Amino acid sequence: MTTLVLAILVLGAGTFAFRFAGPVLRARIELSARMERLMAMSAVVLLAALVATADVMEGQELAGVARPAGVLVGGVLAWRRVPFVVVVVGAAGTAAVLRLLGVP
Amino acid sequence: MRDIALLCAAVTVVGVSFGAIAVASGLAVWVPMLLSVVVFAGASQFMFVGLIASGGHPVAAMVAGLLVNARHVPFGFAIGDAIGSGWLRRIAGSHLMVDESVAFALAQPDPARRRASFWACGVGLFASWNAGVVLGALGGSVVSDTDAFGLDAAFPAALMALVLPSLRDPDTRRAALLGAVIAVAVTPLVPPGVPVLLALAGLLVGRVWSTPRTKSEVVS
Incomplete structure (x- = not known):
């Protein structure tokens, strides 16, 4: 049990260190506009990669049909600039209805 | 604000399922609660609990969790200005840095709104995630399968909607x-x-x- 608690605490501390590095180091060094832009771009690239992997992969294998279909509907809605709530509910609803119909 | 509230509601449901799954897999009730407070990163928490439940060593689960969370380093550089200055703000704000709060901050055009969005989303998600986990750990599996509600599609879609303006x-x-x-x-x-x-x-x-x-x- 002690090992488990320690593992949780170290995971928490390590995750905090990852999160803390940026805000602290940014304050110490003057970032050029170019670097500033590159940082913003890298966050967008990470989020896009998260969306893509969460969308089509389940663990290390391909996900079923319902989730990608739901996200696709959400993506189209977002592209058409409908309100955020509609995007999220549309994506979830599509996936839920497809699963109700037996689509994996 | 309405957008953030919606995300908080969805996160609460996922939190309930995380708490319930963790306890159902044989872990003590306090394990998911402690994880959610000190780690506060959903994907790594699910991975940690999953590895322990399947017989993995806590240290291996910890290393896997750290790997999943390494993305927060570039996140911190990108939205550090949205957190603000001063040690207390930086410490609290860093802990509230999750995919959704980063995405909400990035989606705002001006610094003041970036800051407001980041903090509102971070505080809201921290509160709702932990509340959900406590409910799930104590109450058991009311919501056993969040996929049935399509929540697994909701989160990527939400992030995509937030990222889309940056892709112009x-x-x-x-x-x-x-x-x-x-x-x-x-x-x-x-x-x-x-x-x-x-x-x-x-x-x-x-x-x-x-x-x-x-x-x-x-x-x-």
């Missing part, structure tokens, strides 16, 4: 598309957490591609 910039769009392809392609081959880090290579290739074009533009 051609350089960012190219890097993001390339990064997404790289991440999906390597997912079967590398441990969880690594694919999104490798996606950053999309930035390099994007720049290499854009260089000749800018040169020709200068010439013409």
Whole structure:
């Protein structure tokens, strides 16, 4: 049990260190506009990669049909600039209805 | 604000399922609660609990969790200004840095709204995630399968909607598309957490591609 608690605490501390590095180091060094832009771009690239992997992969294998279909509907809605709530509910609803119909 | 509230509601439901799954897999009630307070990163928490439940060593689960959370380093550099200055703010704000709060901050055009969005989303998600986990751990599996509600599609769609405005910039769009392809392609081959880090290579290739074009533009 002690090992488990320690593992949780170290995971928490390590995750905090990852999160803390940026805000602290940014304050110490003057970032050029170019670097500033590159940082913003890298966050967008990470989020896009998260969306893509969460969308089509389940663990290390391909996900079923319902989730990608739901996200696709959400993506189209977002592209058409409908309100955020509609995007999220549309994506979830599509996936839920497809699963109700037996689509994996 | 309404958008953030919606996300908080969805996160509460996922929190309930996380708490319930953790306890159902044989872990003590306090384990998911402690994880949610000190780690506060959903994907790594699910991975940690999953590995322990399948007989993995806590240290291995910890290392896997750290790998999944390494993406917060670039996140911190990107939205550090939205957190604000002063040690207390930096410490609290860093702990509230999750995919959704980063995405909400990035989606705002001006610094004041970036800051407001980041904090509102971070505080709201921390409260709702932990409340959900407590409910799930104590109450058991009221919501056993969040996939039935399509919540697994809701989160990627929400992040996509928040990221979409940033993709209007051609350089960012190219890097993001390339990064997404790289991440999906390597997912079967590398441990969880690594694919999104490798996606950053999309930035390099994007720049290499854009260089000749800018040169020709200068010439013409």
